[in-house]
Amino acid sequence: MVPSLTSTDENYVLCHPDLHLGNIFVDEDFNITSIIDCSSASSSPLAELLTTLGLNGSLSPPQKSLITAFRSGFCSGTQNSEPEQWERADKMWYFLRLVRMLSTQDYTHFKSLYELVYRKESDDIPQLFYERSIQESGKAIFAKLCQESPDEEEEEEHDRGCNNQLSKSADFAMARKLTLMSEMNHNFVADRRLWLWILSKPWLSRERDAQSSIIRSAELSYI
Template identity: 50%
Template sequence: MKDKIYYYADFDLEALLSLAKQCRGRPCTCDASQKPKSGSLNWVIFICFDDGIEWVFRSPTNGIHGFYSDETASKIIVSEACTLMYLKTHTSIPVPEVYSGSSDNNIGVPYILQSKAAGRSLGSYDWSQPGHQVKGFQNRRPLLPLSEKDREKVMSQLGAIMSELSNHRFGEIGSIFREENGKYSIRECLSPSLTWQERDSLKLDRGPFHEEHDYLVSLISAFTSHAQELPLTPHTKNVLFYCIAGQFLLEMIPRLSSSVKKGFTLSHPDLHLGNIYVDDDFNITCIIDWSSTSSGPSTELLGTPSLGGSAAPPSEYLVAAFRSGFTKRATEVISELSHSNLWAKSDRMWHFSRLVRLLSKNDYEHFRKLFELVYKPSNEGDEGRVGILSLFHERANRVENQKLLAELQKEDITMEELQEKERACFPPSRTVNSDAIAVARKLTLMSEMNLGFLADYRLWQWVEEARTHDDRQELE
């Protein structure tokens, strides 16, 4: 029976310990009975030296989660090691020290061997603000309290960190690699939008990009290609609407472009609570997991991170704290902010980035907000929603989109396959499922009859309340 340490992959533990000893010049051990910790993209084990110092050994879990191929995983982890080394030697940003990183080695897996982050993860604290908690949701472990002052302090520091990153410019958009002569270079872009969720299998232009316009076109191409070729939904009308959304996004590019001619900046592609470490006074001690980092438009860097995992932008006071920390530290980019209206464009890019990455549960809201920020229509609320949906239906009737729909329908599932999916989602063994499938079919009918129909959170809230009321009446 294998030790738990090999839960995610087989590798040569003795070779790893030998490497760590060689790097530090001290004996070390690793508990083979420990099950590796894991996130979405990497698994981690800890190596302990005889003086109590711990190092971290990280390797991709791509084979388990199916995010990308082994080849892409190897590129990403090598690029991350190069990015961390660049940040460590060229900036004061608190990142782990990299002692070794390789994709082709005698340990048997791609890896990064790095220092352990000091402090405590922000994921241990209750970042959610009053009124933003999800009703009925309970965390698996009690979270430590966090005041508004603490949140502002963290956001201000993140602003200062991004400001320092803005001073380091690259001539192209792409990911960092290190050449044999020790110099850093920009190669293909390994951004999550171009590689995650099996997007590395798509035929896309991955750069390196010399122009921001070409980069944005590639992101939109990844978005529409994902809708057509990768798992999304069995309903072709939805796929068509994603393609139409891509058409709108292409038209928005001139209003998304930063128009900054002084190069491109690095930004953390997955900045969440678990990747930020702080001390007891909420000073940031380390920012980890820079995988899939690439250079890009400064508007990506300027977007205030939504650390709580919410699909909605951060609260105004957190945005103010972030921007205050940025401007206090800014040097080169400060004139760009005043002359190019970059803050407004960063708000647009915030929604654009989350939409094209397709990791949100509410893509429509990101599109709607982006549309409003770009075009500033007078209609808001339900009237504005109907107006946007009408634009989609109008475009769907164009000749080129009717041809696209016909092509998509060739790949559509049959009615028998759809019914099989219904049976899988709503097994007949439970009587409550007959109500659920009836609701689903009625909602489908409503969407076909009403062009302004949108199943947003209010509808699902109403359906849930109605079903709960019916269940109570049956019990009575």
């Protein structure tokens, strides 16, 4: 997938990774006067600049009308971009949300990216992930992820000292059940049914108030 996102263009542009209505200021004529929160701005490939902005903070793909308006406004101020540049930007939109972990719809975004790259639909993506995981390279990555760093061990000791053992036990129990489920069914995908199951468990009651808004947001994103 990654090679399909690259180009021979060696030029980079300055990109703001979190543009939304809260950090763009305009005057009465809707001219942009300033942009704030630029500390995370960086030089990026042109494909990232050409991705349609989600100004309302939505993690869902922009509507076609917004994409058309964005590209029309973009082209009116610069030279017209080539069709392959817009195609690369479409792929980059999904890729950025996956690698930056900005969404609860990882599977949906990956499936859309897969279809854009390979120009075909796929219903066996979970199986592809499983086949990759049983390869030696996949096992090596899994073993590395399982290793705890000293910082994580210190944090765990701190949690025990703060009487947070019940919360940890609930987390571990849920993680074990999800791992078992994925091992039994290689096509397992966490969808809204999973979040409903989590909400129904009494051993999560202590954390339910704090997490319910997050879980319900995730649940709605899968509907």
